[in-house]
Amino acid sequence: MALGMLLALCAAVCMGTATVFQALGARAVTAGGPGAAVRATWQWPFLVGIGLDTLGFGAELLSLRSVPLFLVEAAVAGSLAVTAVVAAGVLHIRLRQVEWAAVGGVCCGLALMAIAAGREASGDGDDTMRLAVLAGSVGLAVVGWAVSARAGGVRHRAAVLGGMAGASFGVVAIAARLLPGFTVPGILIEPAAYAVVISGISGYLLLIDALQSGSVTGATAAMVIGQTVWPAVFGIVWLGDSTRHGLAPLAAAGFAISITGALALARFGEAEQATA
Known part of the structure; x- marks a missing residue:
């Protein structure tokens, strides 16, 4: 600890x-x-x-x-x-x-x-949860790409993209928590490992786009909220x-x-x- x-x-x-x-x-x-x-x-x-x-x-x-x-x-x-x-x-x-x-x-x-x-908690979740996190990471990446491509005139674009970047980083943390171990043979077939990669890359790209879209303060504040609040709730409610x-x-x-x-x-x- x-x-x-x-x-x-x-x-x-x-x-x-x-x-x-x-x-x-x-x-x-x-x-x-x-x-x-x-x-x-x-x-x-x-x-x-x-x-x-x-x-x-x-x-x-x-x-x-x-x-x-x-x-x-x-x-x-x-x-x-x-x-x-x-x-x-x-x-x-x-x-x-x-x-x-x-x-x-x-x-x-x-x-x-x-x-x-x-x-x-000692548990690392189950296979269903790991697959759900992987699906969530892919879905969030697709939605983030769509918002980034189509929301050029959206008000508070920086904050919206920053919040999505934070949500992606939150998925990274949850997926890393769900990894049962870091052994090379096992991690290659682990859905949570791919969720870490997908959400890590998409979150980074969304954050760059957010910082270039407007207010740094708004983008970062939204990212902080997205990165901390919902992963904390997830850890308490579903991971114990x-x-x-x-x-x-x-x-x-x-x-x-x-x-x-x-x-x-x-x-x-x-x-x-x-x-x-």
């Missing part, structure tokens, strides 16, 4: 820091130039960011083996606090007082959940995640505080576009 919590925090630190490195890589390329986006990905800070994102995702997958979904996903959403603090020092972005309070709120909320969280005896209100308060803090830091969902 303690190791799982540590891995969840490591995931938040890696992912939050990765955003800042990717912003540094983007800054090193002249905006609007030919192939600027491609050239940005080959800058060393951007490559470091990709590596940190990969490490963070691996830590998240491992933490899901022993920690309830609601705690892991809240920790991942808390990576925005890491981005804010690192961006303040590296990108010289000034944090407002309310944002420093939000950083503290994320930390306090996660601490409350760590105190209250019980061990996740629980809190320590009598500490459910404390866990609920911690979850609410940490997610509220993350929403207050939503402009750091793309550190390059955060303004002082």
Whole structure:
């Protein structure tokens, strides 16, 4: 349990820091130039960011083996606090007082959940649930593609796509939780493994589209809600995640505080576009 919590925090630190490195890589390329986006990905800070994102995702997958979904996903959403603090020092972005309070709120909320969280249920779901998650990942990817292609004039397009990206990332977390193991022969025939891949790729593409469609704050806020709330409910209702005896209100308060803090830091969902 303690190791799982540590891995969840490591995931938040890696992912939050990765955003800042990717912003540094983007800054090193002249905006609007030919192939600027491609050239940005080959800058060393951007490559470091990709590596940190990969490490963070691996830590998240491992933490899901022993920690309830609601705690892991809240920790991942808390990576925005890491981005804010690192961006303040590296990108010289000034944090407002309310944002420093939000950083503290994320930390306090996660601490409350760590105190209250019980061990996740021992079951990994059944074959029917794994197939349902795979079908859901495919369906969500198709719907996301349709919305992205046809919703050019939709009001709040960024928030809609951000919410769908968050829902996809939520499927990734649930599918990873349903994996019975990581052995190579077995994982190749595991429906949940393919759900991780499909929802991971579609969520990433939807998030990029959302960030390019409008408000970074709106897109990130919608993503945070989609990524945390429904996976937490799924873990409690269908997978048996629980809190320590009598500490459910404390866990609920911690979850609410940490997610509220993350929403207050939503402009750091793309550190390059955060303004002082």
